Amino acid sequence: MVKRTRFDDSECPVARSMDAIGDWWSLLIVRDAFDGNRRFGEFQRSLGVAKNILAARLRTLVAGGVFDVVPASDGSAYQEYVLTPKGRDLFPVIVALRQWGEVHFFAAGEPHSELVDRLSERSLAPLRVHAADGRAVDPDDTVVVKINRAP
Amino acid sequence: MVKRTRFDDSECPVARSMDAIGDWWSLLIVRDAFDGNRRFGEFQRSLGVAKNILAARLRTLVAGGVFDVVPASDGSAYQEYVLTPKGRDLFPVIVALRQWGEVHFFAAGEPHSELVDRLSERSLAPLRVHAADGRAVDPDDTVVVKINRAP
Numbered sequence: 001m002v003k004r005t006r007f008d009d010s011e012c013p014v015a016r017s018m019d020a021i022g023d024w025w026s027l028l029i030v031r032d033a034f035d036g037n038r039r040f041g042e043f044q045r046s047l048g049v050a051k052n053i054l055a056a057r058l059r060t061l062v063a064g065g066v067f068d069v070v071p072a073s074d075g076s077a078y079q080e081y082v083l084t085p086k087g088r089d090l091f092p093v094i095v096a097l098r099q100w101g102e103v104h105f106f107a108a109g110e111p112h113s114e115l116v117d118r119l120s121e122r123s124l125a126p127l128r129v130h131a132a133d134g135r136a137v138d139p140d141d142t143v144v145v146k147i148n149r150a151p
Numbered sequence: 152m153v154k155r156t157r158f159d160d161s162e163c164p165v166a167r168s169m170d171a172i173g174d175w176w177s178l179l180i181v182r183d184a185f186d187g188n189r190r191f192g193e194f195q196r197s198l199g200v201a202k203n204i205l206a207a208r209l210r211t212l213v214a215g216g217v218f219d220v221v222p223a224s225d226g227s228a229y230q231e232y233v234l235t236p237k238g239r240d241l242f243p244v245i246v247a248l249r250q251w252g253e254v255h256f257f258a259a260g261e262p263h264s265e266l267v268d269r270l271s272e273r274s275l276a277p278l279r280v281h282a283a284d285g286r287a288v289d290p291d292d293t294v295v296v297k298i299n300r301a302p
Binding site: 123 | 254
């Protein structure tokens with residue numbers, strides 16, 4: 001069994017984010033939650049994954065503050081998994097992965113799911129990285145530095 | 152050993168993206184490449200991971216078209232791993248994970264690495280999701296549909 005390196009005490013926000021999510025395909029649970037899934041059985045049907053694995057991934061996501069567990073909205077005995085505000089802040093991550101996939105992994109005309117704006121029913125604009133002053137930047141325009149800002 | 156579900160034939164671009172990257176922490180290799188790392192030994196020192204694991208992850212990333220393997224830029228016998236244009240298109244994914252981490256996993260004033268614009272030396276603007284007409288949208292403004300567009 002390969003031991004995964006933990007990055008929890010890293011000074012890199014990318015690594016801490018990845019550690020909190022815990023597992024690659026846990027992001028698909030988050031994607032399903034954005035699509036309206038709330039119940040264990042809904043996630044299980046969507047992802048086709050063993051119950052014990054899904055339960056473990058959900059526990060990590062709840063512990064990481066990505067989901068809250070709440071009583072079912074219909075008054076039944078079910079529990080529901082609802083994205084916290086922190087979980088909802090993963091929206092750009094999911095959109096970025098989706099857009100990368102749309103561009104690079106589908107042939108022209110090949111059917112795929114698409115995330116559209118409800119109002120216009122059109123695809124979203126491609127995500128672009130901008131400097132604080134609004135200039136679009138690409139990777140070469142940026143550099144990683146160690147910051148120790150006053151609070 | 153848990154068998155990972157493969158999503159390669161899925162109609163979901165998020166799933167195809169994740170399948171191409173192959174493993175959660177392979178994104179840290181991509182992050183390191185954006186930071187200027189090119190050689191196996193550089194990635195290994197940065198990530199502190201076993202050589203066989205790193206080699207396997209790099210193979211998946213090369214097979215997935217994220218990295219090219221090229222002769223060393225200094226004429227030595229080393230190989231270097233260089234992001235392809237497709238790999239460079241992962242920039243918004245890395246930035247989105249970084250910004251999520253910066254907001255949610257560091258106390259005020261806690262030191263962390265930061266991705267800044269070279270020109271202004273200031274933090275990048277937060278990534279925002281926009282509709283095609285430029286309106287900012289949040290998750291509730293969007294819906295996933297199955298699209299089968301003419302090429």
